[in-house]
Structure formats: structure tokens, C-alpha cells
Amino acid sequence: MTGDLLANLNEPQQRAVTTVTGPVLVLAGPGSGKTRVLTHRIAYLIAETGIDPLQILAVTFTNKAAREIRERLNLLVGETVAHEITIGTFHAICTRWLRRDIVHLGRERDFVIYDSDDQERLMKRVLRELNLNEKQYPPRAILGVISRAKNELVDPEAFARTARSYFDEIVARCYTRYQQLLIESNALDFDDLLVETVRLFQEHPAILHHYHQRYRFLLVDEYQDTNRAQYLIVRALAERDRNLFVVGDEAQSIYAWRGADIRNILQFEHDYPDARVILLEQNYRSTQAILDAAQALMHASPQRKYAKNLWTVNGKGEAVTLYEASDEEDEVQFVVDEILRLIAEGKARPGDCAIMYRTNAQSRLVEEALIHAGVPYYVVGGVRFYERKEIKDVLAYLRLIANPYDSVSLQRIINWPGRGIGERTVAELIAWARTLGLPLYQALREIADNDAISHPFGGRARTALTEFYRLLSELHQLHGMMALSDLIDYLLNRIDVRATLYSEYDGDEADDRWRNVQELRNAALKYVNLPVETQLTAFLEEIALVADVDAIDRNSDTVTCITLHQAKGLEFPCVFLLGIEEGLLPHSRSLDNRDSIEEERRLLYVGMTRAQRRLYLCHATKRTMFGRVNIGARSRFLNDIPPTLVQQVHRRGYRAIPAVAGTTWQFRTSGQSEQNRRTSRNQAPLPTPQKAVFFPGQRVRHATFGEGIVVDSRLIEGDEEVTVRFADRERRLLASFARLEQL
Numbered sequence: 001m002t003g004d005l006l007a008n009l010n011e012p013q014q015r016a017v018t019t020v021t022g023p024v025l026v027l028a029g030p031g032s033g034k035t036r037v038l039t040h041r042i043a044y045l046i047a048e049t050g051i052d053p054l055q056i057l058a059v060t061f062t063n064k065a066a067r068e069i070r071e072r073l074n075l076l077v078g079e080t081v082a083h084e085i086t087i088g089t090f091h092a093i094c095t096r097w098l099r100r101d102i103v104h105l106g107r108e109r110d111f112v113i114y115d116s117d118d119q120e121r122l123m124k125r126v127l128r129e130l131n132l133n134e135k136q137y138p139p140r141a142i143l144g145v146i147s148r149a150k151n152e153l154v155d156p157e158a159f160a161r162t163a164r165s166y167f168d169e170i171v172a173r174c175y176t177r178y179q180q181l182l183i184e185s186n187a188l189d190f191d192d193l194l195v196e197t198v199r200l201f202q203e204h205p206a207i208l209h210h211y212h213q214r215y216r217f218l219l220v221d222e223y224q225d226t227n228r229a230q231y232l233i234v235r236a237l238a239e240r241d242r243n244l245f246v247v248g249d250e251a252q253s254i255y256a257w258r259g260a261d262i263r264n265i266l267q268f269e270h271d272y273p274d275a276r277v278i279l280l281e282q283n284y285r286s287t288q289a290i291l292d293a294a295q296a297l298m299h300a301s302p303q304r305k306y307a308k309n310l311w312t313v314n315g316k317g318e319a320v321t322l323y324e325a326s327d328e329e330d331e332v333q334f335v336v337d338e339i340l341r342l343i344a345e346g347k348a349r350p351g352d353c354a355i356m357y358r359t360n361a362q363s364r365l366v367e368e369a370l371i372h373a374g375v376p377y378y379v380v381g382g383v384r385f386y387e388r389k390e391i392k393d394v395l396a397y398l399r400l401i402a403n404p405y406d407s408v409s410l411q412r413i414i415n416w417p418g419r420g421i422g423e424r425t426v427a428e429l430i431a432w433a434r435t436l437g438l439p440l441y442q443a444l445r446e447i448a449d450n451d452a453i454s455h456p457f458g459g460r461a462r463t464a465l466t467e468f469y470r471l472l473s474e475l476h477q478l479h480g481m482m483a484l485s486d487l488i489d490y491l492l493n494r495i496d497v498r499a500t501l502y503s504e505y506d507g508d509e510a511d512d513r514w515r516n517v518q519e520l521r522n523a524a525l526k527y528v529n530l531p532v533e534t535q536l537t538a539f540l541e542e543i544a545l546v547a548d549v550d551a552i553d554r555n556s557d558t559v560t561c562i563t564l565h566q567a568k569g570l571e572f573p574c575v576f577l578l579g580i581e582e583g584l585l586p587h588s589r590s591l592d593n594r595d596s597i598e599e600e601r602r603l604l605y606v607g608m609t610r611a612q613r614r615l616y617l618c619h620a621t622k623r624t625m626f627g628r629v630n631i632g633a634r635s636r637f638l639n640d641i642p643p644t645l646v647q648q649v650h651r652r653g654y655r656a657i658p659a660v661a662g663t664t665w666q667f668r669t670s671g672q673s674e675q676n677r678r679t680s681r682n683q684a685p686l687p688t689p690q691k692a693v694f695f696p697g698q699r700v701r702h703a704t705f706g707e708g709i710v711v712d713s714r715l716i717e718g719d720e721e722v723t724v725r726f727a728d729r730e731r732r733l734l735a736s737f738a739r740l741e742q743l
């Protein structure tokens with residue numbers, strides 16, 4: 001077994017895997033096998049030293065990383081054993097602990113988790129209550145300050161004490177009320193999950209002791225991006241046995257804006273003077289050409305502390321390509337053309353390619369170009385299923401069934417489906433509940449059941465509120481009484497969601513939305529094997545914790561479109577980085593601060609080092625942002641990569657045409673490119689279609705998107721553009737590319 005586990009590791013990697021006790025820090029650059037070492041070490045602990053898998057706790061940065069490690073361990077130690085190891089993100093693990101022990105902090109076990117949308121709604125309510133203007137005090141900005149404070153473990157009172165500016169004083173008032181409302185709603189936001197865990201450990205030594213007994217071996221990936229709260233959680237857990245293994249790379253620290261503290265990794269040796277520090281230098285991911293360019297970028301950093309040298313035996317490989325586009329459309333067109341060329345020449349599959357950008361807004365153009373070319377793709381963090389309105393509405397009911405005190409959910413659906421409770425009544429209800437110091441649900445109960453109490457609601461408002469209360473309490477009684485899918489069916493029926501959607505939207509759109517709601521019910525089926533009383537909570541929890549990046553399905557052959565931040569830890573054979581321009585990367589928000597600029601540099605470094613075989617750096621000389629055309633200066637970071645390390649492609653006003661088998665580049669003016677691009681992909685000129693082959697109503701099949709129905713078809717530029725509704729959504733495809741099969 002040892003042989004197997006250590007065979008595919010180099011000497012320092014082996015040392016990291018076999019150092020079983022005491023604190024260990026693995027400090028190494030991207031692609032050097034840190035995550036691999038962490039995984040193998042878990043297997044080694046179990047298989048070679050006989051450690052009980054239940055005593056191992058591994059923390060990752062995304063749920064996806066956790067899943068990948070678990071899959072790897074299934075192979076290394078078997079599924080039954082791997083199942084017993086605790087692996088997850090800080091947030092997921094803390095949620096589990098809090099469900100068990102949060103009662104010791106005076107909170108309820110069945111709390112809901114508020115996502116950023118819920119937080120914003122709550123903050124808007126706070127601003128209204130405090131008579132503050134949303135324009136002047138944007139909810140997002142205030143929440144950002146609060147989040148930073150929470151991650152530093154600064155509570156509302158401490159924040160108020162140290163507030164120095166007028167703005168801080170405003171935030172302090174908002175923070176206080178926001179926190180009150182969270183507690184009243186029996187809700188925790190993401191930061192609370194960490195903060196409350198820290199509090200639990202600090203205030204209840206017996207509970208901490210329980211976890212000391214339970215987890216004897218701790219492993220943390222991406223340690224450079226831990227924030228203060230996470231640092232304290234790790235420190236508390238490791239304090240007794242000190243079997244703490246962390247891996248990280250300070251040159252890849254990119255979450256300072258969210259409170260991550262690079263000092264946690266730099267001070268590891270100070271915190272644990274007996275720590276073994278292991279450096280890894282061999283990179284297994286990328287070609288030397290890619291590493292050279294990435295390292296040049298970091299060596300030019302004025303902070304110059306990232307002196308690690310990386311080398312690889314992968315060979316020099318293809319030169320890094322630098323493309324100067326005339327504008328943002330030319331930029332994405334180049335990328336898509338290049339992807340098509342690689343595919344046509346058999347050098348890559350769609351799933352090998354990732355397009356990365358600094359801001360989410362850049363994804364729209366990318367998506368359009370990919371749709372037009374008929375290339376299957378996936379946008380990480382696009383409008384997620386769980387963020388659609390109809391889904392959030394139904395979820396709000398489900399959350400209320402689990403926890404009727406959830407005021408954000410209650411407010412969300414108090415008049416959905418419409419039941420005659422107008423905005424004024426809602427505002428009055430909130431104000432009245434506040435004077436009584438009651439959560440909304442309890443205030444409703446008073447109105448419904450307490451004849452003696454005086455309240456401002458008469459006639460119809462009173463009846464509507466009373467009926468709404470009866471509905472909620474009836475639904476709440478079903479909690480834990482029936483299987484989740486039955487519960488959802490009951491709910492949909494009870495409030496007649498279908499009829500509501502058809503009354504609110506036109507036929508097609510209502511169809512879509514109703515289908516989404518049914519999809520939600522399908523998702524619930526996954527929970528049938530759990531005990532009935534836990535199904536709903538487990539379901540809601542998973543939804544609350546699924547991060548964008550976790551949804552990437554690497555099994556399907558699609559191009560990944562992803563922001564640089566989300567790309568952390570991942571690897572792809574071909575990587576295209578867009579918008580390497582002043583104002584985008586480095587981002588305009590970072591320009592007035594040296595440290596922020598260096599964080600942007602590290603972000604670019606993270607992007608570049610995701611590439612295994614091919615790397616493209618792109619920028620545009622003209623870009624429209626926020627409706628204004630800007631002349632884009634190429635990023636200062638590009639000046640840090642010597643021209644000898646990149647192959648420059650300038651073709652202002654021209655577009656690259658993928659080559660017909662064998663030849664390299666051809667150049668055509670953009671007007672001609674569409675037609676040529678298509679013909680080259682198919683290796684021979686296509687006859688220009690004279691009439692449409694597809695017609696509305698026809699059933700077709702696409703290799704990746706599956707079966708669909710043609711909604712529209714028209715001839716453009718010698719090709720047929722077909723609009724097809726697939727199970728998930730509608731797509732516009734070009735017939736010559738999409739290879740639609742007629743059914």
C-alpha cells in the first residue's frame with residue numbers, strides 16, 4: 001500500500017505525506033501538487049498509520065474541491081472508509097457543528113442561512129426603518145463593511161465604539177439593527193457561520209473539548225486565503241494535539257478584499273515554532289513557457305517576496321500568445337475562433353478550454369459569441385437556478401415551513417400569490433411588530449388570535465393578514481411530517497403556484513417558470529433516503545451552501561467561462577485570459593492602493609497558472625464599459641512579462657480565421673470572417689442554404705444540449721440560425737455548426 005501511495009510523489013511530497021504528527025506547513029507555488037499531497041496524506045494516515053478516518057478533518061476552499069478530494073480518496077482507501085472522513089468548506093463544516101451546538105449560544109437549531117440576496121433585502125428594511133436613503137448608503141456597501149467587521153470578530157457594540165467617521169456611525173447603527181433582525185428571524189448570514197463557531201469554541205470549553213476528542217488530525221488547503229475567524233477556528237481545534245497540516249502559497253492570496261489575511265500563512269512558523277516547513281518546487285501542471293511568463297510577472301512585483309522558482313519536466317511547450325484586439329467584440333471573437341481552430345485541428349476539446357475574466361459583466365459577450373458559434377459552454381455563476389424569482393418564491397415558503405420566524409422570506413411572499421396585502425399594510429405591519437419587539441410571524445399571530453390587542457389593521461387588511469397567518473401555521477405544522485417531495489406537491493397545490501404563474505406571465509414564459517418549479521421538486525427527490533424529519537432542513541442547507549463554482553460539471557464536454565477568483569485551484573489544458581487592461585486588471589477600484597494592485601497581480605498570476613498546455617493573454621485597445629467607450633491601455637502587468645516570453649498577435653480590425661486543415665493562419669477582414677470561419681470548421685465550403693431546413697415545432701437533438709424543439713428559424717449570411725428550446729433554456733444556434741439531428 002505504501003508503495004502505491006508514495007510511488008507517484010517526489011521526495012519532498014513524500015516527506016509531507018509521511019510526517020504524521022506535529023504542525024506541518026507546505027509552502028509551494030501553483031501546480032506543485034499541494035492539493036495532491038493533502039489527499040495522499042489523508043490516505044496515508046488511514047492506510048499506513050491506522051488512524052480512524054472519523055478523526056480526520058480536511059478543510060477546502062470550495063465544495064467542488066471537497067468533492068474532488070473525496071472522489072480521489074474513494075479510489076485510494078475505498079468508499080466506505082472515505083465516507084467517514086470529514087471534508088468540506090469552513091462554511092459547510094461550521095453549519096454542521098452549529099446545528100448540533102448553537103443552542104448553547106442561545107440560538108435555535110433550525111436557523112436558516114441568508115444568502116447575499118436575502119442580506120440585501122434585510123439591509124433595505126433596516127435602511128427604511130432608520131430613515132436612511134438607499135442611494136446615499138448603498139445596502140451592498142454597508143453589508144461589505146459589516147462583513148469585514150464580522151470577519152475580524154468585531155460585534156456591533158465594538159464597531160460603534162471605534163467608529164470614527166460619520167459613515168462609520170451610520171454603519172454602526174445599521175449593523176446593530178441588522179444583527180437584531182437576523183436573530184429575530186432565526187437566521188445566520190455566511191459570516192455568522194464562522195463567527196458563531198468561534199464564539200462557541202471560546203465560550204464553551206467543553207464543546208471545544210468534544211471536538212478535540214473527535215478530530216485529531218486537521219488539514220487545510222489554500223491556507224493563504226483564511227480570514228481571521230477561520231484562523232481562530234483552526235487554531236482552537238489544533239490547540240491540543242497540534243496535528244495541523246496546512247498547504248498554501250502566499251503568491252496566490254487573492255481574497256484580502258474579503259478579509260483573508262496573508263499573515264496567517266506567513267506567521268505559521270511563529271504560531272508553531274516546532275513546525276516542519278516543506279517547500280515544493282517542481283510543477284506538474286504547466287509547460288515551462290507558461291511558468292516562465294507567470295514567474296516573470298511575479299518577479300517584477302515591487303514586493304518581491306515571491307522568489308520561489310518553479311520548474312517542470314513538461315518541456316517548453318507552445319509559446320504564450322498575447323493578443324491585442326481592436327475592441328471587446330474582436331477579443332471574444334478571437335478567442336472563439338481560436339477555440340474552434342484547436343477543436344478542428346484535434347488539439348483540444350471544448351471541455352479543455354476555459355475563458356477567464358476579471359468581472360462577471362464580461363461574460364455576456366463571451367456567451368453570445370459562443371452561442372453564435374454553436375460551441376457548448378457553461379458560465380460559472382451565471383443566473384443560477386436557485387436565484388430565479390419563481391424558485392426563490394417557492395423556497396421562501398419552504399424556508400418558512402422549517403422556520404416561520406424567517407422574516408426575509410415572510411416579507412418576500414406575504415403577497416405572493418397576491419392576497420390583497422398591499423405595500424402600505426406591509427410597512428405598517430413591520431413598524432407595528434417593531435414597536436412590540438416581535439418577529440413578524442408572532443405579530444401576525446397576535447392579529448389573528450389576540451382580540452384584546454389593539455393594532456392598526458381594520459377590515460380587509462386584518463382578514464388578509466389573519467388568513468395569511470393561518471396558512472403559514474398550517475404549513476409549518478407539516479414540517480417533518482411528510483416526505484419532502486410530497487410536502488412540495490402539497491404546497492404547490494395549496495397556494496396554486498401553477499395558476500399564479502400563468503396569471504402573471506405570458507404562455508411561454510409561464511411554461512418555463514412552471515417547469516423550473518417542477519425541477520425544484522425533482523431536486524427534492526434526492527433526499528428520499530433521509531429520515532422524513534430531516535429532509536427539508538438538509539435540502540435547504542445544501543441550497544444555501546452551493547457556491548457558484550461547485551456547479552461546474554467537468555464530465556460534460558463544454559467550455560468553462562469563469563471569473564479569475566473562482567478559478568482558484570482548478571486546472572485546464574487551454575486558458576484564455578480576457579481584458580488585461582488598466583481599469584479591469586488591475587481593476588479601477590484597486591488603483592489608488594499599492595497593496596490592492598499587488599493583489600490584482602496575484603490574481604493574474606492565479607489565472608495564468610491554471611493553464612496546462614496553452615495560455616492566451618488578451619486585451620482590447622477600445623472597450624465600452626458602463627455605456628462609455630474607453631480607450632483601453634494595456635495592463636501595466638503585461639509590461640512585466642518580457643516580449644521574448646510571449647508571441648504577439650496584432651491584427652487590429654482583422655479577425656483570425658481558423659485554418660483549413662494543415663495551414664496555420666489566414667487573415668480576412670471581419671466582414672468575411674463569419675462565412676470563412678464556418679467553412680473552415682467543416683473542412684469544406686458549405687453550400688449556401690436557399691431555404692430553411694428547420695421549422696418551428698420540429699423536434700431536434702444536439703450532441704450536448706440534448707433534445708429540444710425548434711422555436712424559430714431564419715436565414716442569415718448564408719447560414720440558417722435556429723432558435724431551439726432545450727430542457728434548461730432557449731439557445732440560438734447556427735445550423736452549420738450545431739449539427740442538429742432532426743427527430
Ligand code: ATP
Pocket residue numbers: 008009010013028029030031032033034035036037249252283284285568569570571
Ligand atoms: P494550486 O496552487 O493551483 O492549487 P497545487 O499545488 O494544489 O496547485 P495540484 O492541483 O495538487 O497542485 O497538482 C497539479 C497537477 O499536478 C495535478 O494534476 C496533479 O495531479 C499533478 N501532480 C502533482 N504531483 C504530481 C506527481 N508527483 N506526479 C504526477 N503528477 C503530479
Ligand code: MG
Pocket residue numbers: 034035036569
Ligand atoms: Mg491546490
